[in-house]
Amino acid sequence: MRVLIKQDIKNLFSNPVTILFCSIYPLALTLLFGFLFSSQYGEMVSSYDFYGIAMMYYIVLAASTITPITFMEKRLQKGNERIAYAPVSKVQIYGSKLLATYLFTAGFFILDILVLQGIHLVSFGSGVYFWLVLLLYLVLLFFTISFGGAICTIIQNQDLTNKIIGAVLNTLAIFSGIFFPISNLGTWADSISNAIPLKWLLNTIFQIIYDQSIQGYLGIVVITMLLGGICVGIIHKKYKVIS
Amino acid sequence: METLLEVKNLSKSYGNNLAVNNLSFDVYTGEILGLLGPNGAGKSTTITILSGLLSYNSGEIYFLGKDVRKNSKQVKANLGIVPQDIAFYEEISAYQNVKFFASLYGLTGNTLEERVKEALEFVGLEERKNEKPKTYSGGMKRRLNIACAIAHHPKLLILDEPTVGIDPQSRNRILDAIQTLRNQGTTVIYTTHYMEEIEQIADRVVIMDKGQKIAEGTIEELLEDYNNINLYCITLEKPIEDFLYLYDIPGVRQITTDKVKKRIKIETDKKADNLNKILSKLLEKGNQIQDMTTEKGNLEMVFLDLTGKKLRD
Ligand SMILES: Nc1ncnc2c1ncn2[C@@H]1O[C@H](COP(=O)(O)OP(=O)(O)O)[C@@H](O)[C@H]1O
Ligand SMILES: [Mg+2]
Numbered sequence: 001m002r003v004l005i006k007q008d009i010k011n012l013f014s015n016p017v018t019i020l021f022c023s024i025y026p027l028a029l030t031l032l033f034g035f036l037f038s039s040q041y042g043e044m045v046s047s048y049d050f051y052g053i054a055m056m057y058y059i060v061l062a063a064s065t066i067t068p069i070t071f072m073e074k075r076l077q078k079g080n081e082r083i084a085y086a087p088v089s090k091v092q093i094y095g096s097k098l099l100a101t102y103l104f105t106a107g108f109f110i111l112d113i114l115v116l117q118g119i120h121l122v123s124f125g126s127g128v129y130f131w132l133v134l135l136l137y138l139v140l141l142f143f144t145i146s147f148g149g150a151i152c153t154i155i156q157n158q159d160l161t162n163k164i165i166g167a168v169l170n171t172l173a174i175f176s177g178i179f180f181p182i183s184n185l186g187t188w189a190d191s192i193s194n195a196i197p198l199k200w201l202l203n204t205i206f207q208i209i210y211d212q213s214i215q216g217y218l219g220i221v222v223i224t225m226l227l228g229g230i231c232v233g234i235i236h237k238k239y240k241v242i243s
Numbered sequence: 244m245e246t247l248l249e250v251k252n253l254s255k256s257y258g259n260n261l262a263v264n265n266l267s268f269d270v271y272t273g274e275i276l277g278l279l280g281p282n283g284a285g286k287s288t289t290i291t292i293l294s295g296l297l298s299y300n301s302g303e304i305y306f307l308g309k310d311v312r313k314n315s316k317q318v319k320a321n322l323g324i325v326p327q328d329i330a331f332y333e334e335i336s337a338y339q340n341v342k343f344f345a346s347l348y349g350l351t352g353n354t355l356e357e358r359v360k361e362a363l364e365f366v367g368l369e370e371r372k373n374e375k376p377k378t379y380s381g382g383m384k385r386r387l388n389i390a391c392a393i394a395h396h397p398k399l400l401i402l403d404e405p406t407v408g409i410d411p412q413s414r415n416r417i418l419d420a421i422q423t424l425r426n427q428g429t430t431v432i433y434t435t436h437y438m439e440e441i442e443q444i445a446d447r448v449v450i451m452d453k454g455q456k457i458a459e460g461t462i463e464e465l466l467e468d469y470n471n472i473n474l475y476c477i478t479l480e481k482p483i484e485d486f487l488y489l490y491d492i493p494g495v496r497q498i499t500t501d502k503v504k505k506r507i508k509i510e511t512d513k514k515a516d517n518l519n520k521i522l523s524k525l526l527e528k529g530n531q532i533q534d535m536t537t538e539k540g541n542l543e544m545v546f547l548d549l550t551g552k553k554l555r556d
Contacts (some may be wrong), residue, residue, distance in 0.1 A: 003346045007332075014334045079332035079340075082391060084296050086347035087319040242296050 001092050004083070011076055018066060022059075022108035023109070029055040030116065030189070033179065040181065045210070052122025053133075054178045056113060057202050058230065060141050063105045063149030065165050068158045070101045071149055071239075084241035085154070094239045098232070102145050106138055113137070125209040133208055140201065143224045146231035148216030153238035172198050245272040246308075247399055247430050248293070253302030255288055262288040263299070264454035270399070270432060275425050277445030278434040279542060281554050285454040286434045287327050290403045294324045300486050306399075316434075320348060323397030327404045327434075329388045331376060333550055337363065338372040350396035362394035365420060369502060382413030389417065393424065400424060401432045406440065418444050418450075438542035450546060457549045469540020472496070475509045475518065478536060480531035486527070488528070492520045 012018055028119035033055065041047040071094070072080075083093055113134060116122040125133045152161040173179060175189075176196040182189045191197055204220060207213045248270040255263040263285045266445045280286050291297040292524050293304065295315050306318045341359045349357055363369045366386035371379075376387055385405055390554040393400060402421070406414040422444055425431055433445060441448055442462060450458040450465075458465055480502040489495055494515020500507045511517055525532060546554050 003343065005345050010335065011332065053430055075333065078328060080332040081296075081326070082324075082330040082344055083347060085294055085319065085322065085324040085326075085392075086344065087316040087349075089316070242291070 001088075001096055004088065004092060004096035005100045006102070008070055008097050009104055011073075011079075012066075012070060012100065012104045015069065015073070015075075018069060018104075019108075021064070022066070022105055023112070024128060026059040026109070026112045027115065028054050029058070030122065034121075037180065048121050049123050052116045053124065053205055054202060056109065056116075056124075056137060056138075056175055057205065058178055059107060059112075060137050061144055061169055061198070062166075063101075063109075063141055064144040064151070064169075065162045066105055067098065067101050067145050067148035068152035068161045068165075070097045071152050072156075074158070074159045081242055090241070091236065093241060094235055098145060098149055098235070101149075102142065105145065106141055109137065109141065110134070121163075123209065125212075127211055129208050132214060133205055136205060136208070136217070136221070139221050139224050140226075143228035143231070146228040146235065150231035150234040150238070153235050153240070156240075172196055176202075178202065246270070247418040248274045248432075249305040249308075250289075250293075251303040251305075253289070253299055253304065255285075255291065255292060255297070255299040261454050263292070266302070266451070266454065266456055268456060268459060270430060270451045271447075272429060272430050273425070274446040275433055275444055277441035278432060278451065279436070279438060279441045279554070280446055280451035281436055281546075281552075283453075284436075284451040286436075286451060287403055288454075289313075289451075290326075290401055290432070291501050293323060293401060294326075309471075320395075321398040323392035323395065323400040323429075324491075325389050325400070325402040325405050327494045329384050329409070331387060331391050333377040334375055336373050337368055337376055337379075337387050338402055340376065340387065341372075341394050344391045345394035350395060358394045358396070362390040363518070365393065365526055366390045366422075367416060382409040382416075385409050385413065386417065389420070393429075397429065399430045399432065400432075403434045404436070405433075406435070406437070411500045414440075416531040422528055438546070441542060448544070449540070449551070452546075452550050456496065458545060465542065468493070469544060471513050472540055473511050473513050473518075474538040474540075474544070475511070475521065476506060476536045477509065477525070477532060478506050478534040479525075480533055481505070483530060485528075489521060489524060492517050492524065495521070 027064050028046060030052045033051040037051070038047040049236070068105060114122055117124050117130070148165065151165060152158060155161045155164070175182065175192050176199040177193045178198065182193050201220065203215065208217070246269050251267050253263055253266045253324060254261065264422065266289065278289070288297065292299050295311065295318065306314070306321070308416050309317070311318045331344070338359065341362050345358055346355055360369070363372050366389050366392060368383060368386055371383070376384055379387065389402070389405060406417055418440060421431055421433065433441070435441060445462065447461050448459065448465060449456055483500065484504070486498055486500070486507060489498055489509065494512040494517045495509060496512065497510040507522060522532065543554055
């Protein structure tokens with residue numbers, strides 16, 4: 001199993017797009033949006049604070065497009081097939097891919113957060129609240145990684161899966177006001193934004209940081225883990241090594 | 244003779260298409276079994292089932308007497324698979340590839356290193372082992388595909404058309420290597436649609452068509468009926484319109500022509516000793532002979548006789 005995980009991680013590192021996506025991209029998004037909307041935010045909470053948290057949140061959601069790459073990127077497909085000839089079980093094969101994807105993305109995201117926090121550009125909370133926020137990101141990441149895997153094992157096509165996930169995610173993200181304040185557009189936009197569940201979780205993160213409120217924290221963690229677990233179940237049922 | 248693998252009444256369909264139809268054959272320890280058949284015969288489907296990656300509708304498969312469905316891990320540990328489509332990672336070195344796949348069979352440390360080296364030397368890639376396979380020629384990729392399947396010393400090596408689309412040198416190298424492995428004790432299933440390769444290396448042959456076994460035996464056994472036959476291939480200057488008169492010559496059994504009717508093949512009894520008669524008859528009818536060869540019985544003829552078509556078009 002360790003050999004498998006190591007190889008899957010190596011494969012992830014052999015894709016420059018994936019590396020850039022997980023390392024530089026969240027930082028660049030934070031700087032870009034933070035700069036563009038700096039006038040709309042005050043002293044206490046800067047635009048960088050908001051976008052740092054929002055963009056890390058967005059990138060954790062978007063990490064669901066990495067699993068389809070680990071699972072069925074064309075470049076890797078043939079090598080992946082050969083693994084199945086060896087005396088390893090299906091669980092070991094998809095399990096190592098899930099774990100590798102998780103470790104790879106989590107590693108970069110933790111680094112991103114530490115950098116943003118370390119240079120005092122973004123505050124992800126202080127003291128124990130910082131760790132709670134970090135943990136929430138990581139729990140959510142478990143869900144998104146498994147979700148991406150589940151969708152691609154159902155659709156059986158990496159390109160299509162990522163197009164669908166990308167389109168849905170970006171639409172939801174825009175309408176929930178992650179990228180820019182959508183309430184300027186009117187009350188209708190505001191109510192749409194509030195109806196989209198993406199917003200709720202982001203608000204929870206803000207509440208932890210600024211109100212130091214951990215109301216509902218445990219519930220969210222448990223539900224997210226549960227949903228992730230269901231996705232793993234789907235993968236277990238649907239995962240096929242040969243297409 | 245010990246039976247290593249036993250396939251009994253195996254059937255597999257894709258929708259309405261019966262890709263493997265009630266197929267049975269045995270593989271004996273230490274032999275090279277050639278699995279010969281045209282494209283679409285069901286060879287790869289059979290191989291993929293044997294490798295444990297594809298489910299089947301009915302039938303049984305036993306490896307050393309054990310049901311493979313119930314002992315999948317144990318069986319897989321003893322198999323080496325060389326799939327028809329090249330299967331390894333293009334972006335890590337050949338060495339890394341062989342090492343990774345061998346390590347999945349539980350090899351570690353020095354043994355692992357030695358086996359990887361041995362496999363790469365065996366297929367002649369030792370010198371370029373640190374390069375990424377995406378820089379390799381077709382023949383080298385085929386050889387790496389084999390190296391990835393042998394480093395763990397499988398009891399049974401299964402190769403699916405391992406020489407498709409490569410130069411004759413690489414092909415011979417591969418065929419030699421497979422024979423060497425057999426001589427060292429590895430049992431081999433060798434799948435191809437090239438009958439020349441089967442004649443060159445197989446100890447026994449199973450011929451497949453449309454998912455079914457249509458013949459089985461050693462090459463001598465399969466060619467037994469052809470020992471008494473001569474096949475004259477005659478090339479003419481101009482197309483021949485009528486050749487039915489040749490059937491009047493004693494011993495002539497069957498005559499076929501190519502599409503432009505400039506090459507005719509005449510199957511005759513060896514004993515009839517009728518070449519002179521055939522040639523003079525052709526000349527007498529105003530044909531000009533350009534070239535002539537005599538073919539001995541081969542698997543192509545066996546296949547043609549059994550199915551009425553050629554192995555390759
Ligand atoms: N994945 C598949 N889905 C549907 N039909 C298939 C599939 N693979 C093979 N077939 C069909 O099964 C038959 C046997 O194919 P195959 O085993 O590849 O033959 P061979 O290897 O002898 O060329 C063919 O008719 C082919 O079209
Ligand atoms: Mg085939």
